[in-house]
Amino acid sequence: AQKVTQAQTEISVVEKEDVTLDCVYETRDTTYYLFWYKQPPSGELVFLIRRNSFDEQNEISGRYSWNFQKSTSSFNFTITASQVVDSAVYFCALSYTNAGKSTFGDGTTLTVKP
Amino acid sequence: NAGVMQNPRHLVRRRGQEARLRCSPMKGHSHVYWYRQLPEEGLKFMVYLQKENIIDESGMPKERFSAEFPKEGPSILRIQQVVRGDSAAYFCASSPKQTDTQYFGPGTRLTVL
Numbered sequence: 001a002q003k004v005t006q007a008q009t010e011i012s013v014v015e016k017e018d019v020t021l022d023c024v025y026e027t028r029d030t031t032y033y034l035f036w037y038k039q040p041p042s043g044e045l046v047f048l049i050r051r052n053s054f055d056e057q058n059e060i061s062g063r064y065s066w067n068f069q070k071s072t073s074s075f076n077f078t079i080t081a082s083q084v085v086d087s088a089v090y091f092c093a094l095s096y097t098n099a100g101k102s103t104f105g106d107g108t109t110l111t112v113k114p
Numbered sequence: 115n116a117g118v119m120q121n122p123r124h125l126v127r128r129r130g131q132e133a134r135l136r137c138s139p140m141k142g143h144s145h146v147y148w149y150r151q152l153p154e155e156g157l158k159f160m161v162y163l164q165k166e167n168i169i170d171e172s173g174m175p176k177e178r179f180s181a182e183f184p185k186e187g188p189s190i191l192r193i194q195q196v197v198r199g200d201s202a203a204y205f206c207a208s209s210p211k212q213t214d215t216q217y218f219g220p221g222t223r224l225t226v227l
Contacts, residue, residue, distance in 0.1 A: 033213075035215070045221075047215060047217060093157075100145065102149075104157040106155060107156050
């Protein structure tokens with residue numbers, strides 16, 4: 001069975017602060033994918049990143065960065081110099097390479113105050 | 115390339131009525147997934163379909179819910195005799211292959227009165 005845990009239900013920061021969203025996963029498979037999605041107040045789901053289990057290189061995209069550590073089964077997401085527009089619910093997800101479906105965490109609601 | 119389309123965006127039904135939710139995948143995508151998001155919760159997998167085939171329906175409630183993805187036309191998620199507990203956002207996602215990233219539609223918000 002696979003499981004994704006986002007222990008932080010809500011996080012509130014002031015603009016320009018850095019913030020890290022935690023994601024811990026459980027899986028018995030050695031081959032899998034990890035994802036982060038953003039759900040702004042408008043409700044749609046925006047794909048942010050996909051990482052396969054064989055690639056532990058950290059990734060940076062503008063103000064966003066991701067830290068994947070297989071040893072601790074974690075795939076954490078950091079926003080540097082947060083902005084009000086970053087306010088959203090962020091979901092971490094896991095899928096097996098041969099199963100199609102994704103298992104989502106319960107999400108972390110990030111509020112960035114001006 | 116248009117994204118995943120879902121309609122209607124909002125649907126209101128009274129208890130006992132039927133709800134039909136439509137999903138048109140992105141062009142070139144033949145894999146469709148349906149997820150349900152209850153209020154204040156994450157997304158829960160319901161069903162995975164390819165053209166004319168149900169691949170995995172392990173997340174579908176045993177009764178009242180069905181899904182199809184015909185050779186022509188959109189994928190349909192059908193809920194018969196809706197109850198208040200069916201009120202949720204229903205998201206459709208598509209991918210070109212099983213192992214590819216799933217891209218989500220805007221969702222259909224179902225409200226059962």
